[in-house]
Amino acid sequence: MWSDVPSYIQLADQLRARIESGEFQPHEPIPSIKRLQQELGLAVGTIRKGIAILVDEGLVRPVSGRGTFVTVPEDRPR
Numbered sequence: 001m002w003s004d005v006p007s008y009i010q011l012a013d014q015l016r017a018r019i020e021s022g023e024f025q026p027h028e029p030i031p032s033i034k035r036l037q038q039e040l041g042l043a044v045g046t047i048r049k050g051i052a053i054l055v056d057e058g059l060v061r062p063v064s065g066r067g068t069f070v071t072v073p074e075d076r077p078r
Contacts, residue, residue, distance in 0.1 A: 007042055011050030019059055019070055029067040030060060 018024050033047050054060045062068045
């Protein structure tokens with residue numbers, strides 16, 4: 001992930017693309033912070049910032065104690 005674009009934005013872009021492609025389906029969890037950390041070697045804070053972008057966009061929603069889940073397209077803000 002070497003670029004002028006901050007890592008958290010690159011992560012948000014990658015996860016958004018995976019959601020939009022259908023790799024991550026509505027009601028399914030995205031990979032955990034721990035798993036993303038292991039796979040990508042990013043800091044926890046960087047991963048949280050990237051996921052926060054998707055939460056703000058309405059693409060995912062956190063569920064306490066369970067993970068972060070893809071929202072249903074009809075429920076997303078436009």
